[in-house]
Amino acid sequence: MAQVKGGELIFVQGSNPPSLDGMSTSSQASRNINMNIYETLYGFSEDIKPIPILAEGVEISDDGLTYVFTLRQGVMFHNGDEMNSADVKASLERYRIVGATKNLLAPVKDIEITGDYEVTFHMEEATPTFLEAFSSPRAPAVIIPEEDGDAEAGKNSFVGTGPYKFVEYVPDSHVTIERFEDYSADTRSDGIDGFGGHKTAWLDKVTFRIIPEPGAQVAALEAGEVHILEQIPMPAARRLEDDPDIKLYENLxxxxxxxxxxxxxxxxxxxxxxxxxxxxxxxxxxxxxxxxxxxxxxxxxxxxxxxxxxxxxxxxxxxxxxxxxxxxxxxxxxxxxxxxxxxxxxxxxxxxxxxxxxxxxxxxxxxxxxxxxxxxxxxxxxxxxxxxxxxxxxxxxxxxxxxxxxxxxxxxxxxxxxxxxxxxxxxxxxxxxxxxxxxxxxxxxxxxxxxxxxxxxxxxxxxxxxLMHAARSNVKGFIPFRFPRVYDVWLEG
Amino acid sequence: MTVELPSDTVSIGREIKLARRRRRLTFARRLFSHPSFLVGFVILVLFTMTALLADVLAPYEPTKINYRFILAPPSAEFWCGTDAYGRDVLSRIIYGTRVSLRIGVFVVVMTGILGTLLGTLASYVKWLDGLIMRSLDGLMAFPGVLLAIALAAALGPSEINAIIALTVTFTPRTARIVRASVIVVQGMQFIESAHAVGAGHGRIIFRYILANALSPLIVQLTFVFAVSIVAEAILSFLGVGPPPPAPSLGNIIAEGRSNIQEAWWIAVFPGLVIAVAVLGLNLMGDGLRDILDPRHSGARDKT
Incomplete structure (x- = not known):
């Protein structure tokens, strides 16, 4: 597999993202885009186990009442600042207020900064399922810069730590993101793993185009105007099964x-x-x-x-x-x-x-x-x-x-x-x-x-x-998941 | 169409009545000898009969779902194929014409009543003229179908709301036409005479003015009927018409659109029905206009 750097990929979805503020929405249309821009301390691996992403790891006390998260060092935000524990605390305090599933932080009594790259959660009571809940991508507890800590829901600057950074959002038309050149890849693994792993942005630019009408989506794919459909109607999928230009991906x-x-x-x-x-x-x-x-x-x-x-x-x-x-x-x-x-x-x-x-x-x-x-x-x-x-x-x-x-x-x-x-x-x-x-x-x-x-x-x-996804056959590296991971995807030819 | 008024005022009414009956006879004869009116009329009758006899004509229940026959192509069993729910498209079209017809008729009746009322009031009661006509001008400033879509979307998807939306949209034009022809008739001698013999306002409006201002209204209403059918299809297509699972020509097409390449029959057949129905109504309207408009009919008589 020889990856190719460069090019623009166009991904099609049916509806507008209600928000590009990663933590304040649980909408799939938002998650599709946001999970390429933002990252969390912990997230799910391919086999749905919590794995560290922005965290180096976590120490949980025997009584289950303290969680000490150490952070990866040298992780850059899209605005050029380095992530540290102040950003993490500000993000999670904001999550308590605007997070679409803020209840997941209910077991946490307080969050204490215990080092430049270390935060400690003091729990109300032992909650064995906490780390799983905290890793949830439903409305992910993403880490954003401290300056956005006071922003109302939907009003943050859309700056994250992910492999792509936000460029523009034109409602009813498209959202554009581009490669973040200073992305700090997680070198602990060889490749992508669920929401985490070693991510590489090959594409220069990715456009999420909003096309509500499924028939129009299929026509655009067949014409080669777009590269991936989030969902292709099954009758069209059956018709295009043997089309060499189209590849179908089942997400059963x-x-x-x-x-x-x-x-x-x-x-x-x-x-x-x-x-x-x-x-x-x-x-x-x-x-x-x-x-x-x-x-x-x-x-x-x-x-x-x-x-x-x-x-x-x-x-x-x-x-x-x-x-x-x-x-x-x-x-x-x-x-x-x-x-x-x-x-x-x-x-x-x-x-x-x-x-x-x-x-x-x-x-x-x-x-x-x-x-x-x-x-x-x-x-x-x-x-x-x-x-x-x-x-x-x-x-x-x-x-x-x-x-x-x-x-x-x-x-x-x-x-x-x-x-x-x-x-x-x-x-x-x-x-x-x-x-x-x-x-x-x-x-x-x-x-x-x-x-x-x-x-x-x-x-x-x-x-x-x-759910059946469809892509042009020159799209390589695409693996169906809970959202389109447009990193580690490249365009051939 | 000036009428020679006898000097004996008592016989005015009878004379007008006789003249009107004579005119009506020749009118009907001329209508049905007009080829485009005839073709349009036949199409409308067929459309109406289909709608009225839907229970008899439709081979299946229009909402009967059968998941074993999803997207079946046209065959002896399903003449127009089946849709994504395995429902018979032909039966849905037949029942869909019923919705179109019902909406068309209601809109015509409502528009006719409201348009006549407002148009007559505006022309007969001078101080209301400005108020009514400027309000209607305001409504007319919006493109017709766009206004209907906005109203239907605001009111929510239902058949009654579609009727309301279309009535509001088409009433201003109707009122304007009624007003114009009432003003023309109002200036005629026989109205003055009626005033002179002491006829009441009601009698003058209904017996003399409206009766003589009817022709353009009829043409306008056939036009409203045709446009309502199309507009209903547009509203249903956009999802602000009658809600599913009730079939209407517009929502059948809307449901067929996502599978248009794999199952063309879902959208094409109801589309044809709409095209033919609208063609028929327009032909009829053209025929009516030719005959009712004195200048047009004059030209035709000479040929």
């Missing part, structure tokens, strides 16, 4: 397709009603259509055969398509034709398609299901309201990747659960989960969580959905 475990209830309003406040929906649904039909054929049927709230695979718990409720049982449950629930509003959006195509199939299946058992399709930002806004919707289709991308803690954190207090009304049982299990000292202990807790989710039916697991 991309997201959970889920259907979330609003427990605050009728008829979805009734657990029997929700159980009726659970047993009525034909998951195979929903997945085949919503994912355009790139899916795995899976009742688990984890991917199969991973460390926290809960086995067959709940399988008896999954993919039943049992209209008779559903109707009996509806009778039991006393359902009498109230409107069941399904909130969805067309911007993430799986959302809208899943909603249409779910609505049809629910209408078939006598539920008065109607679809409220609005654009994605509006949908996010409506679902934060306590009323006005009953069901919501959501692709959970990054959360299942994070493992049980990251996933259940979105369903349990202190966060506002997706299904609006906190469930005391789940909240207690979540606390048990994050305090579990070993993987085995946590797996046992997670099995209880899996069983509990199939008792409260507050959120329905529809299936595992894949």
């Amino acid at each position: 475990r991309w997201a959970f397709t889920t259907f979330i209830f609003n427990l605050n309003v009728p008829p979805s406040d009734n657990v029997k009603f929700r159980e009726a929906v659970q047993v009525a649904l034909n998951m195979e039909a929903i997945m085949a259509i919503s994912s355009e054929g790139l899916y795995t049927l899976n009742h688990r709230w984890q991917y199969e055969d991973t460390a926290y695979d809960p086995g067959q718990i709940g399988a008896e409720y999954y993919n039943q398509a049992d209209a008779e049982r559903a109707k009996a449950l509806l009778d039991e629930a006393g359902y009498n034709g109230e409107e069941f509003v399904i909130l969805t959006d067309p911007n993430i195509p799986q959302h809208g398609r899943a909603a249409v199939v779910i609505a049809e299946q629910l209408n078939a058992i006598g539920i008065n299901a109607v679809i409220n399709q609005v654009d994605w930002p509006t949908a996010l806004n409506i679902r934060m309201q306590d009323e006005g919707w009953n069901g919501w289709t959501l692709q959970m991308g990054i959360e299942p990747y994070l493992g049980p803690v990251g996933l259940i954190a979105t369903l349990a207090s202190p966060a506002r659960p997706h299904f609006v009304v906190p469930d005391a049982g789940l909240d207690a299990l979540y606390q048990e989960l994050i305090k579990g000292a070993t993987v085995e202990e946590r797996l046992e807790t997670f099995k209880k969580i899996q069983a509990h989710l199939y008792e409260i039916f507050a959120i329905i697991k529809v299936g595992d959905s894949g």
Whole structure:
């Protein structure tokens, strides 16, 4: 593999990044870009273990109450300053305020500068899952210069330590980043590893172009105007399978397709009603259509055969398509034709398609299901309201990747659960989960969580959905991941 | 079209009525002998029948999903193929015409009523003229479809909101046309005579003025109907029309667009239907204009 330096790569995604402030957003459209600009102290490796990135390492005291992070020396920010412990403290203090998942720092009582290249976290109590949570890329705790420490969310200078630096953002058009010549590569490993490792920016410049319409994206790729599509529709992928100019990249475990209830309003406040929906649904039909054929049927709230695979718990409720049982449950629930509003959006195509199939299946058992399709930002806004919707289709991308803690954190207090009304049982299990000292202990807790989710039916697991990327065949070194790593990618010819 | 008024004022009404009936007969005969009107009329009748008889004509339920037949090409089983949900495209088009027709009819009725009301008020009540017409000019300053899109987007996607958006968009032009023709009719002798014999405002407006100002309104409304069908398709295409899974010609095309290269049939067939429907309505409108506009019909009579 002879890497080639130089050239401009054009990466296409469907929506604008809501923010280029790495820590204040958990949006995938932002992560795509931000993770090439910013870095964290710790992040996940390819096999989803916390590894040091900007940190040299961490010393955890036996009682789990102090974490001493040593920093790598000589790491330069894009503004020309060297990173030191003051920058780290300022970044993390800012994260406590504007971080989109600031709860992950809740176990940290205070952060003390204990050297030019050393910070010490004093913990409220021992939290065995802290380092994993702290490594989360969902809304990463990125390190930015001290001067940005007071900046409001979205108002920082977009300066990080990553292999590419920010150039410009023209909403609805593009974001441009260019190679950071003074990048301090992490020489501890030979190549890239998950979010960390030894990164090399080969390309001079990378443009993230926003093209909302999938058909136009495919046309641009075929014409050679762009290099990589974040997502190619499956029918187009099948057509281009044998095209020598195009290479397809399967990202099979991309997201959970889920259907979330609003427990605050009728008829979805009734657990029997929700159980009726659970047993009525034909998951195979929903997945085949919503994912355009790139899916795995899976009742688990984890991917199969991973460390926290809960086995067959709940399988008896999954993919039943049992209209008779559903109707009996509806009778039991006393359902009498109230409107069941399904909130969805067309911007993430799986959302809208899943909603249409779910609505049809629910209408078939006598539920008065109607679809409220609005654009994605509006949908996010409506679902934060306590009323006005009953069901919501959501692709959970990054959360299942994070493992049980990251996933259940979105369903349990202190966060506002997706299904609006906190469930005391789940909240207690979540606390048990994050305090579990070993993987085995946590797996046992997670099995209880899996069983509990199939008792409260507050959120329905529809299936595992894949993502198909497509690139021009002269793009080399691209390895599908949770975001497009445009470092260690080069253009041939 | 001046009418010879007999000096005997009592018989004015009867004379006008007779004259009108005579005109109506020749009018219908002339309409149907006008080739483009006839073609347009036939297309509109076919379109309307399709919409009304959708339950009978459609081979499948328009929202029936079948994941085993995703993106099936046209065949004996599915004449126009199936879409990404395995739904029959032909059935969706047939039911989609129903949405178009319903929206078209409602918009025409609403626009007709509002436009006539505002146009007549503006011309008949002098002090309202400036107020009404300047407000309508304000609305007209926006390009038509853009205003409809903005309104529909603001109100949210639903059929009723699409109707409201299109009505607001098309009413100003209609009102303006009504106002212009009412002003012309108002200046005619027989209106003065009606005033002279003491006819009330209501009678004068409805029986004499509007009845004689109707022709341009009819032409305008066929135009509104045609544009509504296209505008509805535009709104649905952009996702601010009737929400899924209800089929409408616009949202069928929108759903077909991401697979246009692999499944051309989803977008092409409803596109053809829109093209033919609009062609028909425009032909009809042209025919009406030829016959109703005295200068045009005069020219035609000579040939």
